[in-house]
Amino acid sequence: MLELALKGTKKYWGLLVVLGGIAGVAFLTYLYQLQFGLGITGLSRDVSWGFYIAQFTFLVGVAAGGVMVVLPYYLHDYKAFGRITIMGEFLAVAALVMCLLFIMVDLGQPMRMLNVIFYPTPNSMLFYDMIVLNGYLFLNIVVGWNVLEAERNGTHYQSWLKPLIYLSIPWAISIHTVTAYLYCGLPGRGFWLTAILAPRFLASAFAAGPALLILLCLIVRRFTQFDPGREQIQSLAKIVTYAIIANVFFFLCEVFVAGYSQIPEHTDHLKYLFFGLHGKGVLVPYMWTSMGLMFGAIILLVIPATRRHEGVLAVSCVMVFIGAWIDKGLGLISGGFVPNPLHEVNEYMPTGAEVMITLGVWAVGFIVLTILYKIAVSVKEENAGVLRTRVVEE
Amino acid sequence: MERSRREFLKIAGVSAAIGLGTGPVIEAVAAATGHQAAPEAQVAHHPEALKATRWGMVVDTRKIESAEQIERMVEACHKEHNVPMLEEARHQIKWIWETHFHNAFPSQSTDRISEHLEHTLLPVMCNHCENPPCVRACPTKATFKRESDGIVMMDFHRCIGCRFCMAACPYGSRSFNFRDPRPFIAETNKAYPTRMKGVVEKCNFCVERLAVGKLPACVEVSEGILTFGDLNDPDSEVSQLLKENYAIRRKTNLGTGPSVYYIV
Numbered sequence: 001m002l003e004l005a006l007k008g009t010k011k012y013w014g015l016l017v018v019l020g021g022i023a024g025v026a027f028l029t030y031l032y033q034l035q036f037g038l039g040i041t042g043l044s045r046d047v048s049w050g051f052y053i054a055q056f057t058f059l060v061g062v063a064a065g066g067v068m069v070v071l072p073y074y075l076h077d078y079k080a081f082g083r084i085t086i087m088g089e090f091l092a093v094a095a096l097v098m099c100l101l102f103i104m105v106d107l108g109q110p111m112r113m114l115n116v117i118f119y120p121t122p123n124s125m126l127f128y129d130m131i132v133l134n135g136y137l138f139l140n141i142v143v144g145w146n147v148l149e150a151e152r153n154g155t156h157y158q159s160w161l162k163p164l165i166y167l168s169i170p171w172a173i174s175i176h177t178v179t180a181y182l183y184c185g186l187p188g189r190g191f192w193l194t195a196i197l198a199p200r201f202l203a204s205a206f207a208a209g210p211a212l213l214i215l216l217c218l219i220v221r222r223f224t225q226f227d228p229g230r231e232q233i234q235s236l237a238k239i240v241t242y243a244i245i246a247n248v249f250f251f252l253c254e255v256f257v258a259g260y261s262q263i264p265e266h267t268d269h270l271k272y273l274f275f276g277l278h279g280k281g282v283l284v285p286y287m288w289t290s291m292g293l294m295f296g297a298i299i300l301l302v303i304p305a306t307r308r309h310e311g312v313l314a315v316s317c318v319m320v321f322i323g324a325w326i327d328k329g330l331g332l333i334s335g336g337f338v339p340n341p342l343h344e345v346n347e348y349m350p351t352g353a354e355v356m357i358t359l360g361v362w363a364v365g366f367i368v369l370t371i372l373y374k375i376a377v378s379v380k381e382e383n384a385g386v387l388r389t390r391v392v393e394e
Numbered sequence: 395m396e397r398s399r400r401e402f403l404k405i406a407g408v409s410a411a412i413g414l415g416t417g418p419v420i421e422a423v424a425a426a427t428g429h430q431a432a433p434e435a436q437v438a439h440h441p442e443a444l445k446a447t448r449w450g451m452v453v454d455t456r457k458i459e460s461a462e463q464i465e466r467m468v469e470a471c472h473k474e475h476n477v478p479m480l481e482e483a484r485h486q487i488k489w490i491w492e493t494h495f496h497n498a499f500p501s502q503s504t505d506r507i508s509e510h511l512e513h514t515l516l517p518v519m520c521n522h523c524e525n526p527p528c529v530r531a532c533p534t535k536a537t538f539k540r541e542s543d544g545i546v547m548m549d550f551h552r553c554i555g556c557r558f559c560m561a562a563c564p565y566g567s568r569s570f571n572f573r574d575p576r577p578f579i580a581e582t583n584k585a586y587p588t589r590m591k592g593v594v595e596k597c598n599f600c601v602e603r604l605a606v607g608k609l610p611a612c613v614e615v616s617e618g619i620l621t622f623g624d625l626n627d628p629d630s631e632v633s634q635l636l637k638e639n640y641a642i643r644r645k646t647n648l649g650t651g652p653s654v655y656y657i658v
Contacts, residue, residue, distance in 0.1 A: 038591075043572065045485075106556070108553070108591065130533075187648040188563075188564020341563070342497040346483075
């Protein structure tokens with residue numbers, strides 16, 4: 001099927017060239033980071049994880065979000081999603097490629113990366129994260145590819161795939177749970193030390209992932225012969241609605257616990273994020289923007305008229321995606337590190353080089369996504385063509 | 395070749411059947427082929443090496459008179475361990491440093507602390523916890539607790555620079571080499587390794603000095619503010635001090651079990 005990726009329109013190649021250009025510039029920036037060290041980033045002794053790890057965390061969510069089309073189709077036999085499961089699976093593949101790249105660019109000594117395998121350490125959550133992320137990548141490639149190939153050949157997919165498909169469903173939950181466990185098991189980081197972190201991660205994942213999927217469906221419909229379908233998009237929209245409400249609800253539970261108990265170790269991080277602490281609050285406007293976007297999106301998604309209008313729905317999805325990205329990508333990581341364990345406020349903001357490398361990883365992810373979607377859409381178009389000729393013949 | 399392989403398999407099969415480990419198999423094969431098994435590696439111990447079952451430190455804050463006293467400790471430590479002097483605050487590396495009581499003990503500070511404590515800077519460093527969260531978090535065992543004496547150590551050559559330990563440490567005791575530290579070391583001490591960029595480092599209770607019978611560098615210049623010894627030995631100086639005085643440890647509510655005590 002790979003040959004399908006080699007035949008494309010000018011727009012297709014143009015997109016790949018642009019993304020490749022961004023990735024290329026980012027790669028040069030990364031070489032500079034390799035040579036100089038992570039000092040080219042805004043990271044510090046106090047905020048030792050930043051933009052890279054934040055993107056990683058967010059994208060694990062996007063990857064896990066793909067399960068929201070797989071689960072209804074395979075477990076509840078919701079036929080409509082059969083049309084777009086491949087889009088969920090390939091989105092997960094692209095997101096996981098980005099996740100792994102973000103971990104790599106964040107390492108101080110990337111050439112020693114395999115030490116995680118040479119000296120396996122089962123008491124470290126990173127050990128499990130490595131297993132679940134790579135496992136989920138493997139599952140999605142194998143399942144997605146084979147089911148698509150079967151579809152192309154007009155046959156039923158191989159029966160040995162079925163257990164892997166079922167396995168991929170809890171596995172999707174596990175990737176984001178383990179990623180939350182990276183944070184919520186650390187003593188002395190009051191902002192993360194909460195049992196609701198994993199559920200909250202999942203809620204935001206099931207909002208942001210399907211929101212991106214809706215946008216991708218709309219793009220695919222606009223630029224190709226394949227229509228993912230109105231019903232499919234509307235069902236996804238309902239999933240996004242419930243998930244973003246759950247995400248905001250979980251967050252408000254956090255706010256209540258911190259705000260009512262008034263334990264400084266818990267309130268200080270929220271205060272820093274939303275009001276600033278000791279006169280420092282570089283993230284304050286971002287956090288309020290995030291809240292505004294998520295609340296605004298909830299209103300637009302809950303009202304049936306605005307949810308059903310695809311133009312408005314697209315706007316809502318952009319709002320959900322950006323809102324969740326700020327919440328998890330900027331606030332969650334920085335917010336956990338500020339104030340530091342000695343209760344000092346040392347802020348973090350990514351540098352230009354850091355943003356460039358980040359954009360590059362996103363570009364690589366979108367190259368993977370573009371190629372995989374090109375293949376999937378070509379198969380769908382071929383099949384539709386075959387059907388059309390059959391109809392004409394009859 | 396074929397024959398010896400078959401023999402090996404035979405011996406292996408037999409010893410597996412009767413429940414032996416692989417050690418005897420290898421020995422048997424080595425004996426059969428005329429090779430002797432290599433002798434076990436021996437670690438040479440310095441005759442004067444200081445030993446303990448749990449090293450600990452007591453900081454007598456009552457004896458601290460000036461910030462210079464602590465700066466001397468910092469200087470001695472950083473010189474001993476080739477800690478670079480970086481101008482950029484973000485990139486700084488600290489093994490031991492000075493801070494206020496309310497920073498060292500954020501949840502134990504009150505609005506009315508003794509005037510002495512309020513105006514005194516305290517030395518803070520790695521607490522060499524009994525139950526270290528950094529060791530739990532490390533994915534490569536690059537940071538580990540030495541079982542013989544409880545010192546939490548770093549293998550700079552194994553560290554992949556993921557900085558999970560820095561997120562896990564509730565005391566902010568760990569630093570990361572955000573750039574090559576070597577150009578920023580004024581005078582390199584050949585007795586201790588320098589580090590490369592991209593790895594984490596922290597106080598090591600001067601393991602390299604204990605091994606040759608010397609007390610930690612900071613203790614040596616502390617004018618009696620710091621006392622170092624075996625917490626498990628009831629007759630040690632640290633145990634005596636803790637028996638006679640009320641001492642606190644940082645963030646004991648987290649269950650880490652710090653080995654650094656502060657007499658207040």
